[in-house]
Amino acid sequence: MIFAHAWCSRSTRAKPFAANRARPRALPRSCSPCSHHAVDTLRRMGTNTEIAAAFEELAVLSELLGANVFKVNAFRRAARAVESLTGEACSMESAALKAIDGIGASTAAKIFEFAKTGAMSELDELRAQIPAGLKEVLGIQGIGPKTARALWIDAGVVDLSSLSAAIESGAVAKLPRMGAKTIENMKEAIAFAQTAVGRMRIGDAMPVANALVARLGALSCVQRIAYAGSLRRGKETIGDLDILACSEESGPLMEAFCTMPEVARVLVQGLTKSSVQTKHGLQIDLRVVPLEKFGAAWQYFTGGKEHNVRLRERAIAQGFRLNEYGLFAADASGKVADGALPVASREESDIYHALGLEWMPPTMREDRGELDAFVLGAAHTPIVEQHDIRAELHCHTTASDGALSIDELVSEAQRRGFHTIAITDHSKSQFQANGLDETRLLTHIAAIHAARARFPRMQIWAGSEVDVLSDGSLDYSDDLLRQLDWVVASPHAALKQEPRVATDRLLKAIRHPLVHVLGHPTGRIVNGRPGLEPVMSELYAAARECHTALEINSHHMRLDLRDTHVRGAVAAGCMVAINCDVHGLSDYDELGYGILTAQRGWLPKASCINTFDAAALDAWRRVKR
């Protein structure tokens, strides 16, 4: 798999990821503290996120007032543009802001106002006009901005409870286009909203999707089937399951789908598209197309939405029209002739190639510069793939909280084609995980080294996952750490620290001369706890400078670094380790999620230490020994 450097060099226009591009630098002899972050230190954290949220709210509220849909869309694009900046929007010049795609004079002025005052007057005015509770009304399936506005203006609805009251009182039935069925659907949707689950972790969704694909694929009328949507793009959480099938008998297929035993509610049922909600609150969308249109449909249904919109814009600019049935030639007025055959439709690659692009991995289809990076003939750098991984550098045995012996861990690594494994049990402060004290660790090191004789083809390292204590010091003395072949340093406790404290804590670990990898850097749990919120740009700079890799912990509960952090680390020139944090045999299978996350962060194979050959990895290790 390949990708181009283009997001930072192709266009004369400033692109979001151009902001903090790191220049190559020589590795310093010692790991000295950086001093260039004084300004960052003083600034409030998370400002880009806040600004993006403000523009998104501007979109929602102005839409409720019936604003022009293209203007509403422009607010949404501005929100995305700010969100994906690597630098702080508040510290950018107006000209630099306006050079970013989706940000014009008006948006730049609002950002400037936010930087100065911490607020946007236009947004505040909208907030004053519109009941805050209308947002939860908008969250009901089937209620969009037009309906919400009518409910508010004409039926006095201001939140969910007043909506229920207005339905009971008959006020809602008086609105135009409000028949019995619409109201019944609304009641069901309100009831369902109480029980509905939020976004599912990818590791929970994947087995469900695979089972469903297998089950539907076994039907004789199904010719080809695959999952699509955010699951195929490898997002850490999944809003629903999107399944694409090819069939010539879509009626029976849709009927089979909508009458599956786990279906609680059929949202829509048609011949090309159906949606159901399961008893567990999971939504599943099924689209059915003829076999020869599979590629176009898979491209559409995989998304993401913003990627699709960009791709369709590109098609128009090149004299085509693109939809889920194919790429079609258009005439001068942009029209497609009736009954015209598609220029491309069978496979995804046909679509991309016809548009002058290479096929690109779904993980990168997020409208984050990929259409520039994958122009046919562009200079390419290979992106990491699962078969590139040749080392597991973070795993636990029964000595601490793992389920496997040293030999079981090593033989499984060997079975998977790895050449290197680092055994890294917990350190003494992790007493709840049976962390090893100094005496036990020394015994353990000897036991790990003794395994080398039994696995002569494996490079086996005695390591530790040493706890990064709350002040950034490590849980073992330097003397002890020096006796280890490999050191992963990870934060486990005090994960609610202030960003500045957390940053300094992690910087200390990164700069430690005996640390190879910063493990699960934020300690977040997906759909669980937010974890630390350090100033990531400072971590990247220090990691690069001090020859410390940042870990992507592949476990689907962690995925830490997350995708956006990986992208930042790559742009800053860091090395990344993709580890499974193995506690049991099945944890090796978590690697797939780590790879998806790495690809979402555009991680080149060459920036991932787990892809090195055995000698190169050992040489990399020895820089810190």
Add this chain to the structure above:
DNA sequence: GCCGTTTTCGGCCCGACTGTTTTCAGTCG
């Protein structure tokens, strides 16, 4: 509100399904 290798005005991705409608608006993917 944003934007421009045919444009500084006039477009802006595009289609399926539903309900309530005599021709389509609204919502969603």
